[in-house]
Amino acid sequence: xxxxxxxxxxxxxxxxxxxxxxxxxxxxxxxxxxxxxxxxxxxxxxxxxxxxxxxxxxxxxxxxxxxxxxxxxxxxxxxxxxxxxxxxxxxxxxxxxxxxxxxxxxxxxxxxxxxxxxxxxxxxxxxxxxxxxxxxxxxxxxxxxxxxxxxxxxxxxxxxxxxxxxxxxxxxxxxxxxxxxxxxxxxxxxxxxxxxxxxxxxxxxxxxxxxxxxxxxxxxxxxxxxxxxxxxxxxxxxxxxxxxxxxxxxxxxxxxxxxxxxxxxxxxxxxxxxxxxxxxxxxxxxxxxxxxxxxxxxxxxxxxxxxxxxxxxxxxxxxxxxxxxxxxxxxxxxxxxxxxxxxxxxxxxxxxxxxxxxxxxxxxxxxxxxxxxxxxxxxx
Numbered sequence: 130x131x132x133x134x135x136x137x138x139x140x141x142x143x144x145x146x147x148x149x150x151x152x153x154x155x156x157x158x159x160x161x162x163x164x165x166x167x168x169x170x171x172x173x174x175x176x177x178x179x180x181x182x183x184x185x186x187x188x189x190x191x192x193x194x195x196x197x198x199x200x201x202x203x204x205x206x207x208x209x210x211x212x213x214x215x216x217x218x219x220x221x222x223x224x225x226x227x228x229x230x231x232x233x234x235x236x237x238x239x240x241x242x243x244x245x246x247x248x249x250x251x252x253x254x255x256x257x258x259x260x261x262x263x264x265x266x267x268x269x270x271x272x273x274x275x276x277x278x279x280x281x282x283x284x285x286x287x288x289x290x291x292x293x294x295x296x297x298x299x300x301x302x303x304x305x306x307x308x309x310x311x312x313x314x315x316x317x318x319x320x321x322x323x324x325x326x327x328x329x330x331x332x333x334x335x336x337x338x339x340x341x342x343x344x345x346x347x348x349x350x351x352x353x354x355x356x357x358x359x360x361x362x363x364x365x366x367x368x369x370x371x372x373x374x375x376x377x378x379x380x381x382x383x384x385x386x387x388x389x390x391x392x393x394x395x396x397x398x399x400x401x402x403x404x405x406x407x408x409x410x411x412x413x414x415x416x417x418x419x420x421x422x423x424x425x426x427x428x429x430x431x432x433x434x435x436x437x438x439x440x441x442x443x444x445x446x447x448x449x450x451x452x453x454x455x456x457x458x459x460x461x462x463x464x465x466x467x468x469x470x471x472x473x474x475x476x477x478x479x480x481x482x483x484x485x486x487x488x489x490x491x492x493x494x495x496x497x498x499x500x501x502x503x504x505x506x507x508x509x
Contacts, residue, residue, distance in 0.1 A: 144259070149266035150366045156270040157359045160277075160285070161352075161415065170348030172282040173355035177339035179232045179286070182223045183239035184332030186216040189324030191247040192376075192446060193317060198251035199377045204317070205248045206309040209300070216240035231286035238293030245296045248303040253377055261296045268292040323451040330458035334465060335365075341469055342481065353478050357421040357428060360407065361485075364399060364432045367392075368439035375440075379447030389440050396436035403429035424482035431489035438493040457496045464488040 161169050190208040197204045219240070220233035227233075242265065249258045269292025276284030314321065339358070343351040371392050375385055407429065408422045442454045465488040472480030 147363075147366055147370075149263045150363045152263075152266045152270055154359050154363045156273065158356075158415065161356050161359075161418065164282075166352030166417075167348045168282070168352075170343060170350070170352035170355060172285060173339055173351055173358075174343045174348065175227065175229065175232055175282070175286060176289075177336040177343075178223065178227060179235040179239065181332050181336040181340065182219045182232075182236045183216065183243070184336065185329060186212055186219050186236065186240040187243055187328055188212065188215060189321045189326075189328050191243060192324040192327070192451070193314075193321055194244070194247045194251050195376050196320075196380045196446065197317070198248065199253070199380050203307055203310060203313060205251070206304050206307045207311045207314055209244050209248070209304070210309055212240055212244045213237075229283065229286070231280075231283045231290065234290040235286050235293070238290040242293040242296055245299050245303065249296075249299060250373055251377060255374070257299075258373070261299070265292050265295045268295050320451065323455055324446075327451050327455045327458060330455065330462050334458070334462045337462075338465065338469060338485075341466060342473065345470065346473060346477075350473075350478065353418065353421055354424075354481055356415075356418050357425045357478070357482070360403070360425050361428050361431075364403065364429060365435065367396060367399060367432065368436045371436065372439050372443055375443045376447060379443055392436055392440065393433070396433045400430050400432050403432075420478060424478050427479075427482040428485050431486050434490045434493050438489075438496060441493060441496045453496065453499050456499065457492055460495050461488045461492045464491065 160172070164172070188211070190204075190212055194205055194208055216237045220236045223236050224230060224233045246258060246261060249261065269289045271288070272291050273285040273288030276288045278284065280287065339351060339355060342354055371388075375388065378385060404426045407425050411418055411422050411425075438457070442457075445451065445454050465484060468484035468487060469481060472484045474480075476483075
């Protein structure tokens with residue numbers, strides 16, 4: 130019965146993440162049909178810049194909230210204030226680089242939304258978490274379509290900014306009867322710095338690649354890669370959901386072996402379905418992007434090792450040990466970006482697909498090797 134309850138909570142969280150991502154993916158596919166590849170690459174570049182800057186503003190406080198709020202430690206109020214200040218600074222920096230005020234607005238809106246969502250997650254209010262994840266995407270897409278007719282690609286950015294404000298009313302119950310206590314963060318500075326470094330590696334891996342590809346190979350190739358990445362982002366919601374559900378549970382000392390095993394099996398199924406189905410969908414609906422079929426199939430395989438490595442990461446983070454995770458992420462990002470430069474130059478889009486898959490496959494192996502070495506040292 131307890132296992133069924135866990136599955137129900139996980140399904141609630143997962144379905145919201147999936148449908149939110151599906152709405153977003155359908156929107157970006159719609160935009161891909163009406164823009165040429167160069168314009169599509171440009172909007173992908175601006176979105177990636179905003180996501181990278183907004184993600185860095187979290188500075189590890191998202192993980193801090195997820196780990197310590199379930200332990201009844203009042204870390205949310207002070208974390209929220211720091212993230213908001215950081216997002217304002219990042220917005221100024223973003224405008225300096227892009228000369229686009231809409232990118233700056235999106236950076237601030239996204240950072241605020243993410244930290245509020247982490248507060249909801251830490252309380253294990255999975256239905257509310259799911260509601261806001263889905264509602265934000267629906268509102269963002271609806272407003273992006275509306276403002277696109279007025280301001281073009283800047284309208285998309287503005288629509289996503291307004292959608293990020295949808296959960297602001299939850300700030301009051303999260304802050305109610307709580308003091309902003311910066312002193313409570315002092316004993317956790319090391320953990321914050323380590324998870325901040327971890328956050329940097331995460332967001333650089335997910336969004337920094339688009340900036341690098343755009344700078345090295347131009348917006349046209351980036352347009353094709355960004356199209357391929359939309360399906361990958363949809364798949365990546367699965368390990369993301371597993372992390373969102375398991376981290377607060379593991380932080381309380383609860384083990385979820387069955388959930389982890391089922392997750393790996395589902396990841397294998399998703400990869401298989403993707404390989405079989407993706408060619409038909411692109412041939413029928415997106416003939417302009419037929420060159421992305423094989424790259425997407427190759428990148429889809431990565432959902433399996435990425436799910437495994439996410440399960441490994443959760444176990445370490447729940448114990449407040451982020452060092453091994455940080456080293457593994459640095460390994461993944463460094464190898465990925467090196468392969469982008471090498472394989473992208475030689476093999477184009479196909480090379481970029483393998484550049485993503487290879488580090489994803491090596492990461493869980495790398496974590497196992499580090500774990501084994503640490504265990505050996507402790508035995509000595």
